[in-house]
Amino acid sequence: MQSLSVSSFCKRGVLLALGILLASGSHAQQQDFSKVKIEALKVRDNIYMLVGSGGNITLQIGADGVLIVDTQYAELSDRILAKIRELSKGPIRYIIDTHHHADHTGGNAKLRAAGMTVSGGNVGGDIADAGAGAQIIAHENALLHMTAPPAAGQPAIPSAALPTLTYFTPKKDLWFNGEGIRIMYEPNAHTDGDSIVYFRQSDVISSGDVYVTNQYPFIDIANGGSIQGIIAAANNIIDLIIPVYGQDGGTLVIPGHGRLSDIGDVINYREMLTIIRDRIADMIRKGMTLEQVKAAKPTQDYDPRWGASSGFWTTTQFVEAVYKNLSTAQGK
């Protein structure tokens, strides 16, 4: 094992700051949301993908009401709510957070307040506001991150935005709008609190950020993310998918960021990550330092499509994260 040098200490600090940035929503404060338009793409009969800024939203609508996977930034909540109301007047019953980052949970408070939880029996009789607000479901680790002390100068996440129902088991099932919905935990992938949501009858998977199409996946090491976990999650998604003949269509995947996908896209993503992982692992086996690995450009063939030289998550940060993951005993 390598000792923790000053430069690697600093880089860990940068990664930690990135995680805090996303979790706290200060990333959002730097963005201009005034021109963001919320658009809806029909995916299946009762499933829509809402696109704006931040993570994609999955919407399932039907006789029971509305179920939302992820809520984008708080600044967009009014526009998101207006778009939801164009598609359904039904009550918002459930919000599922695929993980804790603010570009996926920022709208929790406002969208929750616009909904109501199904309650009854003793609870309904004894607690007057038991039905107020939609239920927010997330993995337990997502809640832990959202309730952790905020970074200096950053506000704490308000309690109205926190998950109200968490799970710590491999999966949690739900029946809503006439179909089974399976929420599955993907350990140590994008973070250590990732969920994917499988709408079994609609045959749609909402992946959160374990699968994206717009750039190399952000590996939030500070919050438990790892390249191995992201690849495992991609393999799990592929296992769930049943394509139609020719590997086109069949089960559809709404990514955390980017475009609507099917098995071919997820296979390409898995292939890209696996090859990069194998290359960097081979370089580590040969004793190459991080600087040598970066100089060898192990992502060169994928950079024009997936890489970035500036912005929130660059190719260099991605290579550093993979290297760090694979350099630990857990990552090997």
Place this chain on the structure above:
Amino acid sequence: MNSLIRSVLLLALAAGSCLLSSAAMSEKNLAGVWVGTYSEDWPDRFPGPELGDYAGLPINDADRLRALSWSASLIALPEYQCRVHPSDYANSFADIRLWEERDPITEKLIALHLQHFAWQTRRTIWMDGREHPPEYAQHTSMGFSTGQWDGQVLTIHTTHLKEGWLRRNGAARSDKATVTEHFIRHGDILTWTVVVNDPIYLEEPFIRNRDYRYSVDNQVANYACDSVVEMVRAPGYIPHHLPGTNEDVKIFAETHGIPYKAAMGGAATMYPEYIKVIRSLPVPSPR
């Protein structure tokens, strides 16, 4: 007087009718079964390209590394076995059927449909002026195509393609590519030109021509494919070559006495002037 007016009206009607039908006649009828002529690029088509043959492909360094990392064992994985060839490549293989979808009242052309024998893929070419979907919509192997008649040439613009292949030996075409196609009919011969623009993996547009002959007595057969596990492998295993370790890519150059550099492609290798360069390059020892 009345008969004169009637005659003038009839003449005007006839002239108008001629104008209308000639307008319609400017659109060629492409419907029918067309059989591939295979007068060129045979090794690249049915047998498949040789390993390490990227000559003539305007690929950039990034795509070259992808090609050199590619292992043919990849297509033994069940999830790869039945992957169809994308619409910009599928026209290289076997016969096609084209048919029209017209408005039953106006006879206006709504769409052309095309089925390849290869992988039995079907694509729709919308002719009704509709817009392409937003970028975040699903991409497919066939992409989203719109067409228009440019004189007697049908020009097609395709977006929303999934990642595919420029040549099925590892040279990738990205999902950011767009494709322009031209269908040119000369009697019973159909020339189909495909121009691939890929900002990710190409130095210049890649152009491919294929010819077909109209057939009055052929049909396009079906094409079945079932994935099976052919060998036991670790879950998530992806066959590939680590950089600098792929010896297979020398096969093409050494078999045909072609300089390695020329076999690796790039825009320069598309042009006749490159023959002079080839003569100046070292030739590998034959296998």
